[in-house]
Amino acid sequence: MRTKPLSPKRPGPEFPVPYTSVDVVIFTVLEDALQVLLVQRPGDGDEPFPDCWALPGGFIDTVVDATLEDCARRKLKDKTGVSSPYLEQLGSWGSATRDPRGWSATHVYFALIPSKDVVLARGANAADVAWFSIDKVLRESRLAFDHRDILQAALERLRSKVEYTSLPAFLLPEPFTLPQLQHVYEVVLGRAVDKSGFRTRMLSAQFLEEVGYTDGESNRPAKGFRLANRSAPVVFPRTFSPRGGN
Amino acid sequence: MRTKPLSPKRPGPEFPVPYTSVDVVIFTVLEDALQVLLVQRPGDGDEPFPDCWALPGGFIDTVVDATLEDCARRKLKDKTGVSSPYLEQLGSWGSATRDPRGWSATHVYFALIPSKDVVLARGANAADVAWFSIDKVLRESRLAFDHRDILQAALERLRSKVEYTSLPAFLLPEPFTLPQLQHVYEVVLGRAVDKSGFRTRMLSAQFLEEVGYTDGESNRPAKGFRLANRSAPVVFPRTFSPRGGN
DNA sequence: AAAATAGTGTCTGTCAGACAGTATTCT
DNA sequence: AGAATACTGTCTGACAGACACTATTTT
Known part of the structure; x- marks a missing residue:
């Protein structure tokens, strides 16, 4: 002022x-x-x-x-x-x-x-x-x-x-599955993401709560998850692929 | 609107x-x-x-x-x-x-x-x-x-x-030395930073230009540097210490 | 049984952190 | 010579990326 x-x-x-x-x-x-x-x-x-x-x-x-x-x-x-x-x-x-x-x-x-x-x-x-x-x-x-x-x-x-946070989770209705979440990451980033790395990354970040029932939008049903805290995204310690991005 | x-x-x-x-x-x-x-x-x-x-x-x-x-x-x-x-x-x-x-x-x-x-x-x-x-x-x-x-x-x-960019360089008058720059990082972050890692990190990021003469504010003179591009900071591929921060 | 997708295990190269060692200057 | 600081080399543990493998369901 x-x-x-x-x-x-x-x-x-x-x-x-x-x-x-x-x-x-x-x-x-x-x-x-x-x-x-x-x-x-x-x-x-x-x-x-x-x-x-x-x-x-x-x-x-x-x-x-x-x-x-x-x-x-x-x-x-x-x-x-x-x-x-x-x-x-x-x-x-x-x-x-x-x-x-x-x-x-x-x-x-x-x-x-x-x-x-x-x-x-x-x-x-x-x-x-x-x-x-x-x-x-x-x-x-x-x-x-x-x-x-x-x-x-x-x-x-x-x-x-999206390279280093859980933001894409806010683009999905709950409950969602890990494959669905991965798909959103891929859509936003415009490139494929490794399944195994993606899963360990998401699960070790502790921001997802497993919801009992599972969801069958494809052949084998998958576990359903929801956000433990809808007010803020989680920040991952590292970016997704150091080679690609900045 | x-x-x-x-x-x-x-x-x-x-x-x-x-x-x-x-x-x-x-x-x-x-x-x-x-x-x-x-x-x-x-x-x-x-x-x-x-x-x-x-x-x-x-x-x-x-x-x-x-x-x-x-x-x-x-x-x-x-x-x-x-x-x-x-x-x-x-x-x-x-x-x-x-x-x-x-x-x-x-x-x-x-x-x-x-x-x-x-x-x-x-x-x-x-x-x-x-x-x-x-x-x-x-x-x-x-x-x-x-x-x-x-x-x-x-x-x-x-x-x-400061954890992942060259921002502290804008807090120093040019030319500055790497030890000086490291000191600014330490002041802002409030913690010590490893010398060797710091140097390789700064030099491999390609944002510093070596200025011919050196500066002797301590015992052994050090190389002087200035920013190659004063309009924007450089983003490092990784954050400084994954254990400490987010 | 075959297909399709969910989920797991293992290997390997890379790299940050740690720290020891060398080089150059001042007093 | 010794102190102080600039700079470099080496080792190691952690971990992301890659990819092969197993599990569970539908058709």
């Missing part, structure tokens, strides 16, 4: 204040692909980027939202119906030019949810909310504002953290 | 907008200790937290600052005279209660600078800017706003990244 009292830069009605918003990058795994939730901006009215797809988000409601994270949770709940996602702050983007209406800054969160828990934007205009495969959207779509940069940053953060 | 045109929540003169500021956590190593730069808030006037020490920062100047990062650089330059620090975004803190004046959000950056490059706040009121040992400030001082939480978060981020 400012050190001088009554600083000439102190904002008020007579000084320009940046627009402040919160956006959420919501990831899931659907149809063997990493996907992101986007909303379509209105084509009428005087809003910028008409008909463009954009990350869900919007201005802070200073009456309803107690904190930035509350605001992000609210927006996520509005669009997906999910109320207990994995949610972490990604960063903020702010500049004089990112919004044609003027200086704006957005606080960006990134969320991981199991696709089965989702009920896309009930009522109203459900058609303007949809999942997009990450690869496709980065290859083909033009997103509103600087949302392409933001999405890129979120993807990098996710991929990098 | 908002999907509906003319949303009732769209801020304007008639709707409350959060205050938006930028704060910077500036670290250096001085007198064998990790230190942070704080400024003292004014005791007169109607400003909150009078006489409290706080992180340097303040409101965005939408005329001067093109981006959030520009704003952070400007504040850092103002207080320290340093214009090419290592600077990275730490995160943002926003809530209805963190500032008694109303809903506010701050974008926080963290910077690493060599203490020798610093010329503390020239002119004006130099007495209200000072370095504080991290340990002391976290033990003894009461900081303004939620700056204690922010400082704690910055410290965690720094300590964690």
